[in-house]
Amino acid sequence: MPRSLTPAEDARLLYAEDLIVHACMARSGLRFVAEPLAASSRPAAEQRYGTADVAAARAHGYGYSETPAGQRQAEAMSRDPNEAYQRTLSADAQRVYETALYGTPDRRSQVELPDGQGLVISTEGCVAEARERLYGDDLRGYLVSQHVSANLEGHIAQDVRETAAYRSALDGWRACMMNRGFSVATPQEARQRGETAAREGGRAAEIRVAVADAECGQGHRLLATAVALEQDRLVDAGPELVALVREFRICRLASLPKARELIRAESRGSGAGG
Template sequence: MLVLLATALAAAGCGADRPDRPDRPDRADRPGSPGSPGSPEGAGARVVPSAADRRYLKRAEQILIAECLRAQGFAYEARTLPDEPPRRFPYVLDDVAWARRHGYGLDEERRIAARKAADPNERYFRGLPPERQKAALAALNGARPEGLSARMPGGGVVVASDEGCTARAQRRLYGDLQGWFAARLTVANLTPLYVPKVREDPEFRRAVGGWARCMAGRGHRYATPDALREALPGVRTRAAEIRLAVAEAGCAGESGLAATAKALDARYGAEVRRRYAGQIATELRLARAAVPRAREVLHRRP
């Protein structure tokens, strides 16, 4: 579909993250995080683009794509992106207050799906004749996936076109299109390199056992948080979802699983970030440099 393909480069690699991964902005003052004083990037890369900066970049890219497509005779509305993505948890839900408000976030996921289904760009694209659909996709993404390539940290190569409105918008913002494409996809695919190591660590497995005993004491018999996730489709009411989420989060803290997972994630994640320090630094550098260009795009629009 048009909208999905319009954001294909931005989404590429994101699907590799587990669906329960938290999405929190990087902090420049977090030890070991990109841009922190102890990070492999050094003192010159301490300014990390804020969440607002990242939103400027995404919004500006949408505006540039819309202008490019309209110039070629296609309708396209720059999409309004949500201020905050759904919160995700890679190992165990560990925030009791969040669980009380959102359960497992299933309502928000349904709202996002509904917004996508009602997207005017999707409706427009579906209403085009087949030949115009083909032309629209070529205008958006280029006629052939050639010109851009990125070797993924977990193996394999992703290729895309360096032509089309998406590539043109990103080149306008980031300048070095190939460098941005490769660095961004690399950074987006780092977590699968260390999340499995955390889950396989004996400390993590022991903590999961304590979590399971805590849950059983509350009347919920699940061997692991993953087993609980698999059972979620059978949860019929919002109240039941919240009760289960609150129990999981409470046991995550009481059993020590939350603290163990956090410590192991930091340890294994730091190893991976050191290995890919160059790509992380490139992504941050290009994003920082693009923020003023994104603001210019936004300021000249009503």
Template sequence: MGRTRRGAVAALAAAVALAMCTGCGTEGRAARDPGPGATGAARAAAVELTAGQSRLLERAEQVLIGRCMAQRGFRYAVTEPPPQARAKRSFPYGLDDVAWARAHGYGGRDDRASEAARRADPNQRYFHGLSARGRAAARTALMGASPAGLTATAPTGTTLTASPDGCIARAERSLYGDLAAWFRVKVVTMNIRPAQEAKVRADPRYAEAVGAWAACMRAAGRPYASPDDSRAAAAAFAEELPPDRADAAESALAVAEATCATGTGLSRVSQALDHSYGDEFRARHRGDIDLRRRLQNAALPEAERVVPPSDRPHEPAGGTETTDGPDQPDRTTPSTDTSGGPHA
């Protein structure tokens, strides 16, 4: 995929473990979009997946990638993302959870653990063991010869492209039927949050709140103009200090950032703006959100056929979706680490 498929290249080149497709066999199942006027059972299918159902689709996609890659002469192992990747949080407008900051800093320790897990990923090890020619052939097998044939415009305004060939496309077609429709709604819904966050950051009310936060940080001996600046300073600790000292310095700075975010208007203003713009974007893209859900729900029987009961992920306690999907107003998002995770 033009730019998004680079995430898929990372799935092969950096971890090939991105659960990106869903089947290498039953091609051509039509997407069952009941249309905007549908009611009753047809509309009831547009329900949000539970966390367990979402992970089942991810697992099925990986299984089918593996089958497809094997048919093309390559290995692909089904993997699970490391626990720290599932639990990782993102604070796009400034860290505002003091307890989390005290325990995790900016996530440096978690990032090191994720990186170690990524290096140990069997797909990564296999890929890097191939010759340069073999790696190029493996990429082509996974993603197709060139990112052309599928096109969609994200809410950010960026046009993304992908190949309708390769194991990714073959598998997604098997699960979701109408590959072009699935590609489009996936690109749209997975890019709602970036567009939403850009609107928040451009809002004068957010800029005013950042100014108050910066004044608080200066008073605390931390002269940073924005949360981005303090985060950049924390990243420098990892390059300049031994791990233990870097973690301590990072945590102290993160606690200062979170304390000022909650003590000034930054946390409150950013949450309110995020909720407001989130509502706006979700209303604007409601048709794509519903179609994605219908396609995913329609894909579940196929996923259940692909993944044996003994290999299915367990439903987390509560049974609700934990990812920050297009209908989720929560500002904190899970990691997009590619080891075993979904792709865009």
């Protein structure tokens, strides 16, 4: 099975999509803002189940102290500038804007997913143009594999958290964290405690929480247990779903060079303009 994208790679692809949408909308005289997206430095599995990277925890904590306070506040209060702009438009102008983005509603089609759900797909508009440029001409296939992958990963993560093996590892992690002076129920709560510590006590306080989290996670194999269980459940999902996940990951990985070149071209153009 090909690997999943890192959060930074995922953010890169989304930014590249937005750059194409920006250019497409501009051809119709419409505004669309393309901005680089913030990405967590931690892989998705670590965000779900906690970390075992003790060296990174000792060096960087969770990374909160290394992010300027103003940036953290801006990210917490940020909203999609394109949605905000669209709300300023009249009803007629909003319809024109949405049609430019997604095509006309009556040209959208519905496909049936392997689980019997229906997925509405638009193959027109600037968003479709961006996805076709990055991911290829089979836009329907890409969107189906994207939807299946996201849903399956969510179901698997929920299932993993309910297994006896993961609960046992989590119990050991909690007891270890309690012995270190941190009463937290989940790795997500530990990260929140680390964020609070960074804000109120500074970098050293944040690092204490992160190191305890990582050492307890490593000692009780919390992340390793969860990742192994995820792999087992992915195989158990059946060949049709596994094939769709594989297609989605291959497509995303193959699109990274295109995204990098688009972003480099935008950076060169911005530099020349500045």
